[in-house]
Amino acid sequence: MDLLWDGLREAVRLIVTGDREVLEITLRSLLVSAAATALSLTIGVPLGMLLAQRQFRGRSVALAFVNTGMGMPPVVVGLLVALMLWRSGPLGELDILYTKTAMALAQAILAAPVVTGLTATAIQGLHPKLRLQIVALGASRLQTLALLAREARLLLIAAVMVAFGAAISEVGASLQVGGNIKGETRVLTTTVVLETGRGNFDVALALGIILLALVFAVTLLLTLLQQRARRA
Amino acid sequence: MTPKLALHDVIVRRGGQVTLDVPALEIVSGEVLAVVGPNGAGKSTLVQVLGLLERPAAGAVLLDGRPVTGHELAARRRMATVFQEPLLLDRSVRDNVILGMRLRGVRRSERGQRAGRWLEALGIGGLARRRPHQLSGGEAQRASLARALALDPEVLLLDEPFSALDAPTRARLAADLGHLLHQQGQTTVLVTHDRDEALQLATRVAVLIGGRLRQAGSVEAVFARPADPEVAAFLGVETIVPGVVVARGESVAQVRAGGVLIEAAGAALPLGDAVFLCIRPEDVVLAPATAEPVATSARNRLPAVVGAVTPTGGQRRVELDCGFPLVAVVTRRSAEELAIVPGAALVASFKASAVHLVPQPEPAAPPKGSR
Numbered sequence: 001m002d003l004l005w006d007g008l009r010e011a012v013r014l015i016v017t018g019d020r021e022v023l024e025i026t027l028r029s030l031l032v033s034a035a036a037t038a039l040s041l042t043i044g045v046p047l048g049m050l051l052a053q054r055q056f057r058g059r060s061v062a063l064a065f066v067n068t069g070m071g072m073p074p075v076v077v078g079l080l081v082a083l084m085l086w087r088s089g090p091l092g093e094l095d096i097l098y099t100k101t102a103m104a105l106a107q108a109i110l111a112a113p114v115v116t117g118l119t120a121t122a123i124q125g126l127h128p129k130l131r132l133q134i135v136a137l138g139a140s141r142l143q144t145l146a147l148l149a150r151e152a153r154l155l156l157i158a159a160v161m162v163a164f165g166a167a168i169s170e171v172g173a174s175l176q177v178g179g180n181i182k183g184e185t186r187v188l189t190t191t192v193v194l195e196t197g198r199g200n201f202d203v204a205l206a207l208g209i210i211l212l213a214l215v216f217a218v219t220l221l222l223t224l225l226q227q228r229a230r231r232a
Numbered sequence: 233m234t235p236k237l238a239l240h241d242v243i244v245r246r247g248g249q250v251t252l253d254v255p256a257l258e259i260v261s262g263e264v265l266a267v268v269g270p271n272g273a274g275k276s277t278l279v280q281v282l283g284l285l286e287r288p289a290a291g292a293v294l295l296d297g298r299p300v301t302g303h304e305l306a307a308r309r310r311m312a313t314v315f316q317e318p319l320l321l322d323r324s325v326r327d328n329v330i331l332g333m334r335l336r337g338v339r340r341s342e343r344g345q346r347a348g349r350w351l352e353a354l355g356i357g358g359l360a361r362r363r364p365h366q367l368s369g370g371e372a373q374r375a376s377l378a379r380a381l382a383l384d385p386e387v388l389l390l391d392e393p394f395s396a397l398d399a400p401t402r403a404r405l406a407a408d409l410g411h412l413l414h415q416q417g418q419t420t421v422l423v424t425h426d427r428d429e430a431l432q433l434a435t436r437v438a439v440l441i442g443g444r445l446r447q448a449g450s451v452e453a454v455f456a457r458p459a460d461p462e463v464a465a466f467l468g469v470e471t472i473v474p475g476v477v478v479a480r481g482e483s484v485a486q487v488r489a490g491g492v493l494i495e496a497a498g499a500a501l502p503l504g505d506a507v508f509l510c511i512r513p514e515d516v517v518l519a520p521a522t523a524e525p526v527a528t529s530a531r532n533r534l535p536a537v538v539g540a541v542t543p544t545g546g547q548r549r550v551e552l553d554c555g556f557p558l559v560a561v562v563t564r565r566s567a568e569e570l571a572i573v574p575g576a577a578l579v580a581s582f583k584a585s586a587v588h589l590v591p592q593p594e595p596a597a598p599p600k601g602s603r
Contacts, residue, residue, distance in 0.1 A: 132285055133319035137332040138309040
């Protein structure tokens, strides 16, 4: 019990005193995962809309791929991204392995299938003729997509929450492509793993609490936005 | 005169099958064209091709005589389509009406004004702030119509706009819309499977069966003289004659048609209104001209002269002249007993409740000036 108690005390101390390194790690986590979320939305929303609306051969197979992607093991994604970015790999020239960019990329790849799948589900849940009515009102292609997305906004905001949650909680791939370099690619999850291994449970616990609080804060913000959108 | 909207050699295929084949269709400015046909005839496909929502496999759509190919979006923004479902977006009724205008670049100051005007015109001015889920089916469809009419479309396309509504709601909305369309001189294509809607709203009718236009012409001409048996079967009602309401009792109206007075039940139509009288052939009873009038509830007893007699299955279809053309169906046996042959004089009787009155479309107002 002492262990836990000490951990909590240390956690509170680190948070209250605004420990410089803890703050840095927290902000880095937020930045990397926000970038990953943005990237996964950029890929996932248009792809999900396309899968929901276009009739083509193999659409169901494509949707099955997306749904499988939702359960992709992070270590496998980390391994693949690392292989791609390796100096002699196909994208080695980019020279971004062991950087925050690589971590954001890996997290985005993990979150994108969830965003794609949820978007497709959201759009398929709308009235099938709604798109036709929007086009008939005089919407251009882009305006049509924007209006449909607005109609499905509650589920799309949910997709943002899930994507951010998946990105910031991810640890395996982040270690593989980020390397947990101090001052460079060390984020909340990777530090928790490191400190736990070292037996520094107090620090690990403190970072764990910060991680939870961060996820809650962002989710709360998005939930408030979602509930306002419901009434808008 | 160049038609407002036209189709040329249009073919639509679905899964290898031709679902629509229209060599020519023209919609003239100011007319209300009803396209009628049974379910699955290709009516919705026709609306979507006209509204530039579906590109045909072959053929051309012409707006003001010019093919729309290459500038569909601009052409689409000169029309408006209302579907069977209201398809309102998840925002207030007023914002729904404004949305279409916004997409078409109507000035901000004008949008609100027009939205208010059309919501009033459709009798839902008080519902402007409601959300779609707070509306009844009829109210939602009124909002959808306001949204389309506020766009001031050069052509209004209506795809079964009343068929999702219950009968009283449908009757009221059809009457209100008919009034607005004719008042505006709004060029309209109304697609419906309901003959009464076509009779009530249209100035011209086209019959679509199996993806092909089988007949087009004035409402009266098409209903009175179906081009082929299938059209006739779809139109069902064999006697449709124009008349005028001349007297009105509590539950019965008197209508003058072809110089004869007819009593019709139920219809609460204003005096002097032009109507169509619809009488189904199976509701007409024939008796010898010499017979004493028997006690019967049939309010209408008219001397009639037999025209053509055609066998249809076990029955005889009898065309009569009783001041206006009337069609009756009798069994083969009665035909023999009554000696129904061309030229024979008989008495045709039918109940007041067998006469179905449908208001004739009002004469179109002069077309709107500046376009």
